[in-house]
Amino acid sequence: MSSGKGKSVFLTSFNVLVTVFMLAPMVLVILTSFTPGMFYEIPTTQWSLQWYRAIIDVGFLNGFVVSMGLALLAALVSLILGFLAAFVMTRYVFKGKVMADALFMAPIIVPAVALGVGLLQFYVNVGLYNTFFALLLAHVVITVPYIIRTAAVSLSAVSREMELAAMDLGATSRQSFVHVTMPLIKSGLISGYIFAFLISFGEVAMTIFIIGSKYTTLPVDMFNYMLQVNTPVIAAMSTLLIVFSIVLMVVLDRLFGLRTIIG
Amino acid sequence: MSSSNGVMMTVLGTPIPPTNAPPVPAATAKRPMRRKAYGKRRVNWFPLLLLTPLLVIMVIFFVVPLSRSVVISFFHFSGPGTFDSSQLTIQNYKDFLSSPFYLGILRRTFMMSLIVTILCVAIGYPVSYYMMQLSGRKQQIYMFCYLAPWLINVVVKAFGWTLILSPAGYINTILLNLGIIQTPLHLMYNDFSMIVGLTQGEMVFAVMPILASLVSMDPELRSAAADLGASRVKTFMRITLPLSLPGIVAGSVFVFTMSMAAYTTPALLGGVKVRVMSYIAYQQNTSTLNFPFGSAVSVILVIFTIVVVQVYMRAMASGKRKVIFR
Numbered sequence: 001m002s003s004g005k006g007k008s009v010f011l012t013s014f015n016v017l018v019t020v021f022m023l024a025p026m027v028l029v030i031l032t033s034f035t036p037g038m039f040y041e042i043p044t045t046q047w048s049l050q051w052y053r054a055i056i057d058v059g060f061l062n063g064f065v066v067s068m069g070l071a072l073l074a075a076l077v078s079l080i081l082g083f084l085a086a087f088v089m090t091r092y093v094f095k096g097k098v099m100a101d102a103l104f105m106a107p108i109i110v111p112a113v114a115l116g117v118g119l120l121q122f123y124v125n126v127g128l129y130n131t132f133f134a135l136l137l138a139h140v141v142i143t144v145p146y147i148i149r150t151a152a153v154s155l156s157a158v159s160r161e162m163e164l165a166a167m168d169l170g171a172t173s174r175q176s177f178v179h180v181t182m183p184l185i186k187s188g189l190i191s192g193y194i195f196a197f198l199i200s201f202g203e204v205a206m207t208i209f210i211i212g213s214k215y216t217t218l219p220v221d222m223f224n225y226m227l228q229v230n231t232p233v234i235a236a237m238s239t240l241l242i243v244f245s246i247v248l249m250v251v252l253d254r255l256f257g258l259r260t261i262i263g
Numbered sequence: 264m265s266s267s268n269g270v271m272m273t274v275l276g277t278p279i280p281p282t283n284a285p286p287v288p289a290a291t292a293k294r295p296m297r298r299k300a301y302g303k304r305r306v307n308w309f310p311l312l313l314l315t316p317l318l319v320i321m322v323i324f325f326v327v328p329l330s331r332s333v334v335i336s337f338f339h340f341s342g343p344g345t346f347d348s349s350q351l352t353i354q355n356y357k358d359f360l361s362s363p364f365y366l367g368i369l370r371r372t373f374m375m376s377l378i379v380t381i382l383c384v385a386i387g388y389p390v391s392y393y394m395m396q397l398s399g400r401k402q403q404i405y406m407f408c409y410l411a412p413w414l415i416n417v418v419v420k421a422f423g424w425t426l427i428l429s430p431a432g433y434i435n436t437i438l439l440n441l442g443i444i445q446t447p448l449h450l451m452y453n454d455f456s457m458i459v460g461l462t463q464g465e466m467v468f469a470v471m472p473i474l475a476s477l478v479s480m481d482p483e484l485r486s487a488a489a490d491l492g493a494s495r496v497k498t499f500m501r502i503t504l505p506l507s508l509p510g511i512v513a514g515s516v517f518v519f520t521m522s523m524a525a526y527t528t529p530a531l532l533g534g535v536k537v538r539v540m541s542y543i544a545y546q547q548n549t550s551t552l553n554f555p556f557g558s559a560v561s562v563i564l565v566i567f568t569i570v571v572v573q574v575y576m577r578a579m580a581s582g583k584r585k586v587i588f589r
Contacts, residue, residue, distance in 0.1 A: 015393045019408050022463060025423020026415060032426055037534040040426050044432075081317040100314065103321055110329065111524030111568070113541040117561040118328030121335060121554050124344050127461055137324045144317065202416040205526040205541070209548065222418045226425075226531060235426075238419040247414045249407070263549060 035161025042231060051236035058233050065223035067201055070132070070217060074139035075147075075196035081099030081140070082147030082196075088148060089148070090155040108145045115142070123210055130212025131187055138210055141201060143196035150195060155181075187255050192216035194252050198245060318565045336558035355559035365543065365560075369567065372540040375454065375529075376522035379461045380469075383518045384511055387469030388461070391510075394470070395477045412465045421531035424460045425451065428532075452534025457588035460532040461522050468521065469514035476510025477503070512579050516572050540564045 036048035040131050055061070085104060089097065107115065121140050123129040158181050166176035204219045211220050218241075226234060317408050336355055338346040352554065359365045396407055413421060428450040435447040450456060480503070488498040526541035540560060547557035 011389060011393055012270060013336065014389055018390055018403075022408055022412055022466060023426060025420055025463065026412070029419065029423045038431075041436075044583075048516060081320065084313040085317045088313050094310055100318070103326070104317070107325060109520070110325075111520070111541075111561075111565060112567050113324070113524045113526055113544050114329065114332070114561045117548050117557055118330075118332035119324070121332055121558070122324075122328035137320060141325050144321075146340070165372050176504055198414045198469040202414070204417055205524070208526070209545065217414050220420045222416075222422075223531065226418065234422055238416075238422055241419055242417050246411060249411065249414060253403075253407075254547055 006212045029235050029238045030242060032232060034238040035232050035235070038203035038231065040235070052240075054218050054231070054233040058225065058237075059238050060218060060221055060225075060233075063216055063218035066132075066215045067218040070135055070139055070198040070215075071197045074136055074143055074200045075193050076139045077136070078143040078147045078196050079189065079193045080088045082192070083151045085144075086155055090152050104148050105145045107142045107245065112142075112203075112205035113209075116206040119206070120209045129210070130214050132215050134210060135207070135215060135217075138206065139200045142206060143195075143199050146195050146199055147192045150192035151185070153194075154185035158184045188240075191252050191255050192231045194248055194255075198248060204243075223238055275543075278550050320577070331560055332554075332558040335554050336556075336562050338555045340553050340555045344554065345497070348376060353537045358556065359559055359563060368538055368540060368543055369563070371537070372523060372564075373571070375458060375461070375539065376519050378458055379465065379522045380460045380492055380515050380519040382458070383466055383469035384473075384515050387420050387466055387514060388473055388507075390466075391470050391474040391477055394474055396553075409467045409470050412463060417464065417527040418531065420464055421460055421528050421588070424456060424463075424532055428456050428459070452532070453537060454533070456532040457537060457539075460528045461525055464528055465518045468517040470515035472517070473507060473510040480506050508579065512576060516576070519575075520568055520572065524586040 007143075028042070031042045033051055034047045034049070035041055035043050036046045039218055082104075085100075088094075089101060089184075099219065104186075119134075120129070123131075123134045128134040160179055161186075163176045166180045167173060171179070202219060203217075207217055208220055208223065211217065216224075222234060222237060306461045335346055337353065338348050339352055339354065341347040341348070390409070394402055397405055425432070429435075430449075430451065432451070434450060438444045439447065483503050486508070487500055488502050489495070493501065500531040521583075524541055525539065526545065529537065529539045530542060541564070544557055544560045544564065547553045547560060
């Protein structure tokens, strides 16, 4: 046993390779986005921001606004409703609790395509198709499990004794909730919100079914653009999205610790 | 340690029960509420009141659309976006199951998902094993490398692979310039590119549950086995691997399920010739607006996935018993 922990050279080099495999697409997208020419290549002598300027001409700005509005709102509605649900789930015992929990978690397990098919048919038949409201509610459904999970974890981390102690000292249960529980779970809730935002912001598989002509989200716009034309403007837009996601992930990390929220 | 793993598992929604955050015991949770702020009668209604808004949304925008689409799959097609609900039929299922074209697509989807699952577990296991041995900050950064691709848009990831794999992409350019090949390799718009893209995109769902099962394992077990004279290979085969089996099962079920339903990556990397089930569901529902057949495709996809996962989990459960009580 050369190294006690078993970190062999083979295992290490394998991991280096896999990490390259995991990150290569993103790194190459970022490098390519600065190309001065019409082709996808990594600029060596000349760097250019022309494709960043082209983002606006292509019309991605519209999709970006829709996606932002949709993700911000959907995550907010999810946060409020999901928090209430998580509160009930962690603090009460009632009939049908297991079923309610299964229902709230189901959107993670049910394939996006199946939900997309169901929602499309439903929206077309009830006349909700091509409305922002339709998109919003669909995104609430797919983000709510993530909110409930993070909120439930935060809520169960607050020991019940602390709330009881506050109440024994004369606080009403509402006061104890506002002054004891809320401050303790605040970062958990913000993390859940960012998490839900990222899920909604990047969703394509279900959204593409229910998207009308009126409101298209940025990823769907990019998807369609890639199927038709192909210029490095996609690389520029992708780079902005990569930077955006990584910034949000770092915020998550600072706030709650990625380790605690996801790992 | 174990509680932070619980968080991870719960966020990813892996169906392993013990990882759920344990709820506060019933008795202690209920009593103070009743005693302090609320009257006896309100106690029963209060939780329900808080749950109602979400329950209503989930029923209208989740349960109803899904059940509707199952019902619609048993109706006749009567024109774009409409169906004849006067009588039930299994014609849509017959059409699918008797067509070599559609069966071929189901087969392709299954094979693709199977390969992606095997790759994700085979690559993800050593990755998790390595990650487990890292400490603190290092582990965090390494985990970030695997989580980042998940939270970065699928379209962006697929685009990245286009840059690498296309005929004028980075791999072909390098190989051509080095003189290793004379004509560009066909790496793009086929099963290969689809599998590569999905494997990278879903790796995290194999790594996280496996890592959780490895971390929750008592390290003393391994050293005990070593003290008793077991070789490293034997320790791994008899102790580490069997005990991390739940993580492998959870991870592979997750990756398989997601691959079966994947739409974006296959559409962007598979090209026009390589189609999967989700594409057919999309095409039937949005181009021809044949809702009954489109529903049937989606139902077949879901049921097929459930059956495969169930068979697999049964097999793994009995296999595990054999390994441990050998």
